[in-house]
Each structure stands twice: as structure tokens, then as C-alpha cells.
Amino acid sequence: MKTAPLTLYGYWRSSAAYRLRIALNLKGLDYEQVAVNLKAGEQTTEAWLAQQPQGLVPVLKHGSQALVQSPAIVEWIEETWPEPALLPSAPADRAIVRGWAAVIGCDIHPLQNLRVLKAAAALDGQGMDSMKAWAQRWMVPGLRALNDMVRTAKRPGDFLWGEHPGLAEVYLVPQLYNARRWGVDVEEFPTLLAADIAARALPAFIDAAPENQPDAEAG
Template sequence: MMTLYGYFRSGTSHRTRIALNLKGLDYDDIAINLAQDEQLEDAFKAINPQGLVPVLRADDLLLYQSPAILEWLEEAYPEHALLPQDAAGRMHVRALSAMIGCDIHPINNRRILQYLRNELSVDKEAVIAWCNRWITEGFAALETRLAADKNRGQFCYGDRPTFADCYLIPQVSSARRFKVDLTPYPNIVAIDTHCRTLKAFADADPMVQPDAPKHA
């Protein structure tokens, strides 16, 4: 049994949950409440000195940084592969993933937004505008890539979910939270809609996690 330290709304935790679910792997979930800065407490920093989620504990291994966790899962549990068999296909999936994981998500994550709000006194509307700017710029490029792939099925690549879908679905959730107009990105929306019909994705959704706020 593995243990995932994460947060319901964390995009990196979300993508890791999707990958674990697609692999059919069981894991315990330990919530680290980012809203209360639990990631900065000594107890968690003893697990990850960066103070970031997710962290995956697998026996004596402590795995951190979601791209590395996904790569480890692919190597340690090759069944239900999340990378294509051919080198060109693997490159393409990793590139799509990096477009999201390197060029969109990091500049819209909680640490950056907290700095904008608290240190630079940026107001709510300007923070939303910041998120919109970088998400729409990234999605425009990603949409072009997806539209150009004439062999693509219902996922980001081919006819089965890959790393790229693990990255995309949490970013779409974030886009909706920041009121991004998704109309210009029909391929992204179609992939998101299809993935959310699958149990592995539905069970990873932030709002069904144990630490998600419960509304009456």
C-alpha cells in the first residue's frame, strides 16, 4: 500500500491521483491543508524539505515532484501504460505534458498567487487576469497541437489515456476556477469531457476527495 500526501485542489496532487487510478493502484490519502499552510510545518518538511505536495510514500521510498512520480509509476508498474511504446510517441506525450506542467501550471500555482496577493498587493481581479493570460496562451498552443494530430482519438494522444491527460484535466479544472473562456479550445474541452466519464478521472476529481469542503 502506498501513501499519497496531497491536497484536494492541488493540480499536481490531482494529476498524481489520476495516474495512480489509471494504474489501478491502491493508496492511502493523507491531506496536507495548503490553505492552513500545513505544508510549511516541521512535520511535513521532514518529509519534503521543499514544503510542496504531492509526496508519494512507497515502502521505504519517498517520491516527490509529480513528473518524477509519474515516471516512477510507469517504470515500477508498467501495466496500463501511460506512455506510448515508440520513442516518438513518448516524446510527443512528454512534450504535451510539459506544455502544461512547465509552462502553464507553475506560474499559476498557489505560491505565485499568494505572492501576488500578499507581497505585491495585487487585487482579486488582477490575479484572475494574470491566470487567464497564461492559461489562455498555453491552451491556444496546446489546442493547435491537438488539432494537428489527425491520428488522435478521444485523448491527448492516441486512443488511451497518457501522462498528457493526467496533466490536462487538472489544468482544465483550474481554468474553470479562474473563469477562463474555454470556447476557443474545442479539442481540449472534448478530451476533458470524455476523460471525466472514466472512473479513474472521476475518482480523482478534487471535489470528491476526503479533504474537499462539504456543502450542505
């Protein structure tokens, strides 16, 4: 049976869209990309709000079905194409890995989303300096705690949970990309950094990297 086409609407530097590119690549799935230029404000247009009323990316279209919110979409991808698995087989182990992903997806990333950073900058009028300070304020303790969690429960292997990248790296690699962008010293998180380096050497992650996207800006 022919599979309905996949179309990913996103932005090259959106970490939520970055997650989906990684997940799709790890599954070996073909997909088309359509850029929504957040810098130019395309997410606020009437046409985009008709698709995503929050004015956010990404959206993944599967045929005529449009899916929103990257955590739900990643879980849908995992359920629809279960091999290669992004999660461990045991329920307790899956809960641990989902918990690590949630540290990023629920606690760290929402506080350094573009619209939140812009709001933080507007509060004191310091612009980019305020955005950087705000991003670091929430990323550093969150990543420090996650590094401790992983170090305590880590399985042998190059990745956060063993020998193969999975859901944890789907969230980790985009978050460390953002951390570097905002001047966070990622050397402080050696367990996370080791998995990030191992993952970014793989084709699925190289192809998903922001700088390798069709809409990437130079510099």
C-alpha cells in the first residue's frame, strides 16, 4: 500500500522542527519541506493561522491530515513506523527516556522559545543582551539537572540510552544547538555533550542540522 506523502512545515532554526527532521531521518522516511519564515513573521499571517492557530511551527502533513506540536508528532511517528525504535522496549525504561525528553520539551525549551525571548527583551529594553541572559538563566540549570539524571541512569554506549540514538537525542541535539547559539558553555554537561557529539556525526543528524536546510540563512 502506498504511503501518503509527508510534508514538514517549519523553519531552519526552529528546534521543534529540528526534532522532527531528526526523527523522520532516523526512521528513513522521505518528506518534503516547506519553509515558514519566522524571522519575517510568516507565522502571523492569516494563511498560516488557518493551519496552526497558535502561530507556531512545526506542522507535519500526512496526506490531508495536519499534525501539530512536536512531542505529539514524534510519538505519532514512533507509533506509525515503529522500526527502528526511538524508545526502549520496557515500559519503565520508556518512561525514563520520555522523562529526559520532557525536561527539555516541557521545562527548558518553552522558556527560550522565540516569542518568549522577544517578550523578555521588551521588558527592560536591552534587546539581544536580555534575550541571551534570559536564555542562559533557564537553560543552564535545566541542562545541569538533566546531565545528572542521565549520568545516574545511563546505559553503556555512546548515546544517552545505550548503543543507538533515540528519543533522547531527538530532543537533546536541538537543545544543545540552541545552548551554543546563546553562549552557554556546554562543556559543563559532559554526559550530554558526549551523546550530542556522537549523534551529530551520523547522517540522520547531519542532514537535519539547521545549516543544511533549504531555507538556512548564511552567517
